[in-house]
Amino acid sequence: MSRSVSHSNKTVGGLNVWNRLADQWALVTGASAGLGAEFARQLASRGMHLVLVARRGELMSELAQELHTKHGTRCEIIVADLSDPAEPKRILDEIAAKGISIELLVNNAGFGVVGEVENAKVDRLLQLIRLNISALTELTYRLLPAMLERGHGAILNVSSLSAFQPVAYMGTYAASKAFVLHFSEALHCELKDRGITVTAVCPGVTRTNFFDIAGAPGWLQKHSSLSVEPVVKSALNAIARRRQFVVPGWRNFLLTLLVRIASRRRVVKESTRFFRPRRNAPK
Numbered sequence: 619m620s621r622s623v624s625h626s627n628k629t630v631g632g633l634n635v636w637n638r639l640a641d642q643w644a645l646v647t648g649a650s651a652g653l654g655a656e657f658a659r660q661l662a663s664r665g666m667h668l669v670l671v672a673r674r675g676e677l678m679s680e681l682a683q684e685l686h687t688k689h690g691t692r693c694e695i696i697v698a699d700l701s702d703p704a705e706p707k708r709i710l711d712e713i714a715a716k717g718i719s720i721e722l723l724v725n726n727a728g729f730g731v732v733g734e735v736e737n738a739k740v741d742r743l744l745q746l747i748r749l750n751i752s753a754l755t756e757l758t759y760r761l762l763p764a765m766l767e768r769g770h771g772a773i774l775n776v777s778s779l780s781a782f783q784p785v786a787y788m789g790t791y792a793a794s795k796a797f798v799l800h801f802s803e804a805l806h807c808e809l810k811d812r813g814i815t816v817t818a819v820c821p822g823v824t825r826t827n828f829f830d831i832a833g834a835p836g837w838l839q840k841h842s843s844l845s846v847e848p849v850v851k852s853a854l855n856a857i858a859r860r861r862q863f864v865v866p867g868w869r870n871f872l873l874t875l876l877v878r879i880a881s882r883r884r885v886v887k888e889s890t891r892f893f894r895p896r897r898n899a900p901k
């Protein structure tokens with residue numbers, strides 16, 4: 619099968635990570651759009667086969683066709699709503715039944731909610747917690763035993779810049795991403811000497827449909843943002859370097875440093891300037 623593996627491979631401890639992962643399987647959640655679709659594209663270009671998971675099967679079918687044509691990638695598509703507590707186990711049972719073992723798990727599916735308390739839809743917030751936290755935790759813990767048995771594997775969890783601080787008007791989302799970052803860093807430490815790499819990627823504002831879905835349409839255009847390509851590239855480089863976490867973009871990285879030296883009170887207050895619903899937002 620011919621492939622174009624055009625990326626520079628990173629050598630870590632004498633091991634060329636992408637050479638080892640070529641022809642292995644990655645499971646990417648939230649693969650129908652945005653960062654997840656880009657993870658699928660860049661992993662396929664590095665020679666991996668893919669299990670794609672999201673609710674919109676048609677988009678994933680189109681992507682699978684594209685990747686097969688370009689790279690000869692084998693794709694399995696599993697349509698699932700990961701906020702349904704039964705789905706993570708069902709997905710992994712389906713994968714096991716096909717005889718596929720997952721070498722790289724990309725826990726990317728997630729959404730945000732922006733708004734005032736008066737307009738909060740509690741069911742939507744609980745759905746967010748089930749997707750951003752519970753599904754990610756369950757997929758991780760259910761896949762880890764097999765990785766530990768083999769003595770190798772990698773997990774990439776998509777967190778956010780908002781993981782570094784509380785964010786007013788986006789409190790549940792930011793707290794869910796703080797969970798993802800802390801959870802990933804703890805696991806990284808537990809597993810790094812056992813052949814497993816766990817990395818959190820913490821993107822700042824990235825050009826996807828995220829803010830439209832979060833209830834803040836038009837917000838994105840007002841601020842500097844990155845496209846999906848460099849964010850995903852930086853995340854995949856971080857896996858190869860066995861990093862604990864990565865913040866793509868130097869401006870975003872500087873923000874995480876500022877947040878550490880400013881008072882927490884000041885930091886949360888500042889977040890209201892960005893996320894207060896637009897009718898009150900400062901120009």
Ligand SMILES: NC(=O)c1ccc[n+]([C@@H]2O[C@H](COP(=O)([O-])OP(=O)(O)OC[C@H]3O[C@@H](n4cnc5c(N)ncnc54)[C@H](OP(=O)(O)O)[C@@H]3O)[C@@H](O)[C@H]2O)c1
Nearest residue numbers: 648650651652653672673674699700728778823824826828
């Ligand atoms: N864009 C940003 O500025 C930004 C910044 C920091 C972190 N992030 C994080 O990046 C990740 C990807 O977001 P994105 O920006 O690429 O947003 P996006 O374009 O809206 O993509 C979200 C993906 O998650 C999937 N998804 C949503 N709900 C799902 C559910 N219940 N079950 C299964 N899949 C579900 C969506 O697929 P279906 O709709 O087909 O299910 C879609 O593929 C998220 O974890 C997000 O929190 C984004």
